[in-house]
Amino acid sequence: MGELLGSIWWLIVSLGVLVTFHEFGHYWVARRCGVKVLRFSVGFGKPLWMRRGRDGTEYAIAAIPLGGYVKMLDEREGDVAPAEAAQAFNRQSVFRRIAIVAAGPIANLLLCVALLWAMFVVGRPDYAPVLGQVEGIAAEAGLERGDTVLAVGERATPTWSEVQMALLPAALDRVAVPVAIRDAAGGERTVDLPLDRLPAEFDERRAIEVIGLSPRHMEVPAVVGRVVPDSAAADVLMEGDRITAFDGARVDGWDDIGLLAQAVGERGQPAMIEVERQGERLALEILPRRMQDDTGTDYWALGIASARPALPEKDALLRHGPLEAVPAAVHEGLHQAGELLDMIGRAFTGRVAVENTVAGPVTIARAANAYADQGLAWYLSLLALLSLSLGILNLLPIPILDGGHLLYYLIELVKGSPVSDRVMAAGQYVGLALIAGLMGLAFYNDIVNNLVR
Structure with missing residues (x-):
C-alpha cells in the first residue's frame, strides 16, 4: 500500500474508532438516563449506510469521516409528541445532562487507558536507550558515548522513545534535569543536564539534537562507501574498508572521522589510519586535504563518503504482563494527560511554537500510517494519544464543544436557571469562530510542515 493510500486508510480507521467510542459514550449514558436517541452517526453528510434499530434509533455511517454525532430527542430542535416529552434531552435534570455530555470525552479517556494497556501487553519494540555521539551541553554535563539512560528526572526510560519524551518537556521549559545513567563499565551515576542553557529559540522538533545527544542505533558505522x-x-x-582507528584514536562511528581529520590536517603531518579490509588489519599513512563545502567554507577532509546502512533491528521491548499493565496504563495515561495540558499551556503563553502543537488531518494521517508500519503496538500507542487528545480537547470550555455545554450547565447549577437563549446563541458564534480558527491553524500547520518544509 502506497504512502498516500495508506495514510488515507489509517486516518479513516483512526477517526472511525475514536469517534465511534466518543459518540457511544453519549449514546450509552443518554439511554441509561431515559433519553430517546434519534440517530447515531459516524461521519457527517449523506449516509452511506443506515439501519433502524428496534429501539427506534437510526445507526448510520456517513460520507465525511471527520467526526460524528448523536442526535437526541429535544424540544428545542423540533416538535415532540406529548407521549415522548419525558424522553427529551431538554427535559432532563441538569445532573443528567452533565452526565450525558461528559460521557463522550470520558469514553475517550477510558479508551486511551484501554489502548495503552493493550500496547503494554502486546509489547512495543524499540531501541535501547544507549547514547551514541555526545556533544554540546550533554558532553559538558558529563554524558558519554555508550552510556545507557536509566531515567530522566523521575521518569524511567527503558527505551530510546522514553528518553525523547522525557527530555522534550524539560527542554521546552529550559530547566535543568537529573539524568540517571549506567556507563559502559556497569557503573551508575546521576548527571545534572543543564537544559536552562539552551538557546532562547530553537526548533523544538530537533530538541534532542540541540541538547547534543544522538542514539547509538542512529550512528553510521565507519565503513567507506565511496572514495572521491x-x-x-x-x-x-x-570501498568497504572499516576504519577502526585514526591518528592513534579509536574510531567508533563515522562522526569520529571528521573531527580527527580536522586535527590531523591542522597539524600538517601525515597520520596512520587503521582499517579492516577483507579480513585483514592494515595501517596506512594519510594526510587530509583542504576541501570546500556548498557554502564555500574550507575544511580538512579525507575525501570519503559513508556506506549508510538500514536501521539495525530494534533491541528493546516495552512490555508488561496483563495484570502489571493495568497500573502501568493508568500511570502512563495520567502522565500523557499532564504533558498534553502543559503543552497547551506552553502554546498559549508562547513558550512553544503553535505549528508544533496543533496537528491537522494530513499530519495525523501520515503519523498513523508511519506508526501502523511499525507494528500493532506502535499504532495502539498513537491511537491512545489521539483518543486522549480528543477527550481533553472536547472538555475545553469552548461553546459548541462538550466542555462549552458543561460550562453552561455549571452556570445553571450556580444561578438556579438555564442560560438564556441569547447567551447560548452568542456563545455558539464565539465557539464557531474559535473552532474555525483552530481548524485554520491545523490546516496551515499541515501546509507548512508537510508541503513547504
Whole structure:
C-alpha cells in the first residue's frame, strides 16, 4: 500500500474508532438516563449506510469521516409528541445532562487507558536507550558515548522513545534535569543536564539534537562507501574498508572521522589510519586535504563518503504482563494527560511554537500510517494519544464543544436557571469562530510542515 493510500486508510480507521467510542459514550449514558436517541452517526453528510434499530434509533455511517454525532430527542430542535416529552434531552435534570455530555470525552479517556494497556501487553519494540555521539551541553554535563539512560528526572526510560519524551518537556521549559545513567563499565551515576542553557529559540522538533545527544542505533558505522577521485583517500582507502582507528584514536562511528581529520590536517603531518579490509588489519599513512563545502567554507577532509546502512533491528521491548499493565496504563495515561495540558499551556503563553502543537488531518494521517508500519503496538500507542487528545480537547470550555455545554450547565447549577437563549446563541458564534480558527491553524500547520518544509 502506497504512502498516500495508506495514510488515507489509517486516518479513516483512526477517526472511525475514536469517534465511534466518543459518540457511544453519549449514546450509552443518554439511554441509561431515559433519553430517546434519534440517530447515531459516524461521519457527517449523506449516509452511506443506515439501519433502524428496534429501539427506534437510526445507526448510520456517513460520507465525511471527520467526526460524528448523536442526535437526541429535544424540544428545542423540533416538535415532540406529548407521549415522548419525558424522553427529551431538554427535559432532563441538569445532573443528567452533565452526565450525558461528559460521557463522550470520558469514553475517550477510558479508551486511551484501554489502548495503552493493550500496547503494554502486546509489547512495543524499540531501541535501547544507549547514547551514541555526545556533544554540546550533554558532553559538558558529563554524558558519554555508550552510556545507557536509566531515567530522566523521575521518569524511567527503558527505551530510546522514553528518553525523547522525557527530555522534550524539560527542554521546552529550559530547566535543568537529573539524568540517571549506567556507563559502559556497569557503573551508575546521576548527571545534572543543564537544559536552562539552551538557546532562547530553537526548533523544538530537533530538541534532542540541540541538547547534543544522538542514539547509538542512529550512528553510521565507519565503513567507506565511496572514495572521491584525486582526494587524500585515493589510492589509500577502498570501498568497504572499516576504519577502526585514526591518528592513534579509536574510531567508533563515522562522526569520529571528521573531527580527527580536522586535527590531523591542522597539524600538517601525515597520520596512520587503521582499517579492516577483507579480513585483514592494515595501517596506512594519510594526510587530509583542504576541501570546500556548498557554502564555500574550507575544511580538512579525507575525501570519503559513508556506506549508510538500514536501521539495525530494534533491541528493546516495552512490555508488561496483563495484570502489571493495568497500573502501568493508568500511570502512563495520567502522565500523557499532564504533558498534553502543559503543552497547551506552553502554546498559549508562547513558550512553544503553535505549528508544533496543533496537528491537522494530513499530519495525523501520515503519523498513523508511519506508526501502523511499525507494528500493532506502535499504532495502539498513537491511537491512545489521539483518543486522549480528543477527550481533553472536547472538555475545553469552548461553546459548541462538550466542555462549552458543561460550562453552561455549571452556570445553571450556580444561578438556579438555564442560560438564556441569547447567551447560548452568542456563545455558539464565539465557539464557531474559535473552532474555525483552530481548524485554520491545523490546516496551515499541515501546509507548512508537510508541503513547504
